[in-house]
Amino acid sequence: MYVAVKGGEQAIDNAHALLAELRRGDPAVPELGLDQISGQLSLAVDRVMSEGSLYDRELAALAIKQARGDLIEAIFLVRAFRTTLARFGACEPLDTETMEISRRISATFKDLPGGQVLGPTFDYTHRLLDPALASGGEPPPAATATQADAATMPRVTDLLDADGLIEHSPLDTGAPVNDLTREPLLFPADRDLRLQNLARADEGFLLALGYSTQRGFGRTHPFVGEIRFGEVEVELFAEEVGFAVPLGSVAVTECQMINQFIGGENEPPRFTRGYGLAFGQSERKTMSMALVDRSLRARELGEEVAAPAQDEEFVLSHSDNVQATGFVEHLKLPHHVDFQAELGLVRSMREAFFARTELRTDPLEEAAE
Amino acid sequence: MTTPASSPHGAEVKARRAAMATLAHADAHELADRLALLPTLPGSEDLRPAEIGLVMLRGRIGGDGAPFNLGEATVTRAAVRLLSGEIGHSYVLGRAPEKARLAAVCDALWQHPGYRTRIENDVLAPIRARLEGERSRRRAQTAATKVEFFTMLRGED
Structure with missing residues (x-):
């Protein structure tokens, strides 16, 4: 009842x-x-x-x-x-090649057009707590270069692609873009849905999964082809205006991971790719995302699906921390009636047990005493 | 979008898009201050009062491939009509009703032959100068973090 x-x-x-x-x-x-x-x-x-x-x-x-x-x-x-706001439409895809760069590094090529630009980074800090920050005060002004050319920064993957050494990105066929906020997520899920899921996925969950691929649970032999962070312009095609209207810019981080090979009897060997993109300066997130994106391509690339990071249902169903926290944390809400039913059940099972064994008391409790 | 930039219409669209891009990066108070300095403006009415909503931002797989949904952003849009008939539109990132309305007014005035030059010179040009100043400062700071490699001599010979 x-x-x-x-x-x-x-x-x-x-x-x-x-x-x-x-x-x-x-x-x-x-x-x-x-x-x-x-x-x-x-x-x-x-x-x-x-x-x-x-x-x-x-x-x-x-x-x-x-x-x-x-x-x-x-x-x-x-x-x-x-959920309280209406959606006006979907923007033109962001063009990360024209990014106003704040940071751009490659772990695969030392010298590349545009160079290695560190920008604001924790890398190469000593991870020593800074007492000066505790006492307050203004930091010294950042250095400025006298020659600040707006160097073009071609993608590292394009440099490899020019020699045919890396697979192409999947072509834009003009097909409708799947949206997991509009339709339920079904499996198998296409790569656009997987990337949407990963882009909003919990950073800690992706970090652990990405790490697991490095430790051998679905190895992908990754190299950071490139990480770039900066501002990209946003445009929305507005029907009533008749052209793509510029809306301003957003800061995003992009990670191009270069992984080991595809190819075979009829196809020359080539590097494969994993991709990460997220709002703001989110380097650990996009690196993890790119590792997991590549792992989740196991089915497409004919690799054995053996590790958690390669199992799209496992990854995509558990990556969302709002869903996860909802289900875990609901356990602390009142379950008084459910629990009464469980109590009744265990009591009747115990009655049946004692009737069957003719024991008068619980032998475990006696032993404990 | 599909109109070639070389056609007169294409050039017009390109210039209007450039104006809209500047307006989208402007602050509301900056637009209000600049517009207040202009001589008497034609009357206008709200065609679409400023409205806050969302747009889905998209990326491309691998940066250059098929699109995917990255996540949404807040956007404010507005439309105004001048009494002389020009209709101005704005879509700007963020929740900024006043900025969206002022940007739509500027877009309408930009299309008015009697005001375009003033909007370009007295509203957009100073905003562009401010934005350009901030951009070059950031670029100079970023460029100072560019790695210069030195080749080290190693070994005996």
Whole structure:
């Protein structure tokens, strides 16, 4: 029998008021502004935008503040917000080749057109905590180069492609683009759906899966062909205007992973590719994404599907941290009635057990005493 | 989009798109201040009051292949009509109703033969100068982090 239970409204209201007070913290300490979060915790904002699947720095900053820095909770808030707005359309695909570059590195070629540009990076820092940051104060101004040419930065993959050494990207046939926010995800899933799923997937989950491929669970022999981070212009074809309207620019990170070979009797050997793209400066995310994208191509490339990172149903069904946290965290909501049924069941099983064995007491409990 | 840029219509579209690109990067207060400096403007009415929504951003597989959905972005759009008939549109990233309305006004004025030069010179040019200044500063900072390799001499000979 299902018994509806009411109660706890006052406790819930009070719990939320307590949450609000603790979120604010010591009133003698200045409150965080959204511009501080957006400007000074910018990589947290980038992650919330990527996994929240919504590019809006201010909203992501608000979500981080509201969630007290719990990024998965913040991502949940952003996902919920996006359902309140209508979609005007889909943009022209971003052209990452024309990116206004802030960072561009290649682990495969030392000298390449446009060069290696480190930009703002934690790489080569010593990972020593900096007491100067704790005491505050302004950093020294960043160096500026006297000759700042807007060098063209061709893709590393194009340089290899020119010699036929790497597979082509799948052609744009003009076919409709699958959208997992509009139709349920079915398997097998095409690569566009897989990449959409990975782009909003939990960074930690992708990192672990990518790492597992490096350790031999579906090895792909990866090299970082190129990572680039910067601003790309966004355009939307607007019917009433009659042409693609420029909307402004977004910051994205792109990772081109170069992997070992395809080819065979009728086809010369070639490198294969894995691809990662995410909002903001999200380098670990896009690298992991590119590793997993390549692993998930096992079926397409005729490789044995043996490792978790190659199993698209396993990866795509468990990558979304909003879905995952919903299902895991729902366990703490009241299950009092369900549990009463379980209690009844275990009691009747025990009655049957004692009747069958003619034991009067539990031998395990006796042994424990 | 399909109109060649060499045709007169294509050149017009190209110039209007360039103006819209600048407006999309502008701040609301910057547009308001610049418009306030212009002599009396023709009256206008809202054809579409500013409205916030989403657009799906797309990438391409491998950077140059078939498209895929990357994630959405907030966008604000607006449309205005001048009493002289020109219709201005705007779509700008973010939640910015005032900026979208002002950008649509600028787009309408840009299409008005009597105002295009003023919009170009008194609104767009200073904004472009600001944006260009910020861009060159960022480029100079970025260029300072470019790696210069030196070949080390190794071994006996």
